[in-house]
Amino acid sequence: MRNVILTKEELAEAIEYFKKHDSFVFDVETVGDHRGVPTQNQVTWISMATHGAAIAIPMGHPNGNVLLSKATRKKNKETGKFDAIPAVWDAPPAQLRPSQVFEALQPLMFSERRKIGHNVVFDLVSVAKYYDNHVPTRPYGCSLVASWLLDENRLNGLKPLIVATYGHKYDNENVGKKVEIHPFSKAARYAILDAKYPWLLWNRAVPQLKSEGLSRVMSLELQVLETLLDMARTGAPLDMEALHQLDGDLTNELEDITSRVYQAAGRIFNVNSTKQKSEVLWGDQASGGQGLAPVNLTPGGRKKKRERAKPTIYDYSTDAEALKKFNGNPVVDALLDYQEVNKLLSTYVHGYLGVASEGNKPSIIFNGRIHPSFQQYGTVTGRFSCAKPNLQNVPAPNTELGTKVRGLFVAPQGYKLLVADYGQIELRVMAHYLGRGAWYEGFFAGTDAHTATASAVYGVSPEEVTKEQRNNSKTLAFATLYGAQAETVAKSMKSTVAEAEAFLDVHRRTMPEVYEFRDWLIARARKQEVPHIRTILGRKRRLPDLVHGTSWIREKAERQCLNSLIQGSAGDLNKMAVVRMGHLCRQNPDWLNLSLTVHDELVVHCREDKIEEGSKLLQQAMIGEGIQGVLSVPITADVKVCDRWSEAK
């Protein structure tokens, strides 16, 4: 069999070989402005691997192997910048067309054979476009998800993983990043290795997952993966009219604020530059600065100080917290306004719409929808991450501007958004593990958790708890989950450090179970050969630093220990809910679609005539039998019916 497939006959022969095996890896190389967006990209190579074979099928690679002229740069007389002139190669060999290739592959792609990839969601969604939006059928395998479960601390992609596992460094030139500028045989070699290594990795990982007791969580992740295939194609519709309106409004507003900044500062500077901001704020008045006395060092500045170097004005933070100390200074006030508006405009408006003037940054909205990529392997704790764009950090609707941005996300025509979130899921997970005490009993009694804390800590009945007492108790919950110390607690409570310390002491006395559990958890984790904890579904969080010789490193690992158990277990529950809702949506694809998930929240599209049924199903997915049973304390989920995402909460 040939490695590089150029004719129908060669392809037919290869397919016959692959048909003899019950699983195979496939990998796509993509081109186009949106090569990274699987619903939009164009596939120019598909490579495949199975027992004893690895092939690459080009479908429009533009280059041959003979270099006719080198890549260079040429100064553009108009802009004064350098334009990249790509290399020119001779003509490539005659290749099959995508339609021919995908038709021939159909019996493999839509068979019961396992389709494996390294980040297989991307490859599956990329090829679905060539099958009339039908995704190749299950079962699937993902060497990236498997590798991540086996070592969540290494989120570095395929290449470092291959170096670590096989000691083979391939693709020094980053061919996959821009396959179309490379010569034919180099692209072919790269494509083949990109299939071969995932094949090796997957087959190595499966028995390891079993022996490490990770099969259950792997099977959950494979179900998550199936749901992500639907979510990737559903995406999230935007109110385009409102988006353009917001673009105009914020652009105008920012212009006004910018001139306010300049006027107050008495000079024109780049407001986005932290360096220049430092000069304006901390520089002395003789040199045109405000002469303010900086307080907080940046992390880099602290490092410098540690290394006994003298910090300069550039080592002091210019973030909002630092600026707030100088409220009333006209430069500071204008800067704070600027930062708020600029953040939202650049990240959430220009980030989606693109900017023609700024290097032709393309829009990532397609047919009125945005298609974020949820990465099930994106965090060390087991939660999802989300990118391109990250819809897990869309401003919350607690400010006017936040409401406007979140309000851009709307239901499709004829649909409503069902937005459901778990109530205090992390504290409930914590209470589950504690099995006693104010939190545990509070959740059974239906008392608000922070009120229950306040009642215990202040020794009053729940009815007598004041707003301030409840707020302080909320801080205690965060302090527990994150491992915050007195300084941070003081900041949060707006009290002195001594008061915060006393408060923490009272907490330690009145809710000893919290601290006893933390100590027990850390001690047990430390005893393992590789120190680790397991989340509620058995996911591992490896914390080798729990036995580190340096105390601050060890203490950081100790904070991560409890936090990972809680955050990771809550993440497990969320992934279960995603899977359960995914199943229900697949049963009712013409009126129910899962769109987004944000850690403890699901956003679903539901056709207007099916709201009641949809809400019931969502409720069932999140807290029904089979998921409630995972925790010993009751869990709650609140379903809201909205036209805009901002209407929830």
Place this chain on the structure above:
DNA sequence: CGCGATCGCGCC
């Protein structure tokens, strides 16, 4: 130009 580090900041 491309890349990575840094700062800063949005969310849960």
Place this chain on the structure above:
DNA sequence: AAAGGGCGCGATCGCG
């Protein structure tokens, strides 16, 4: 020697 967990991303800046 540090001082609250987990993310992604825009902008700047220095480097090769």
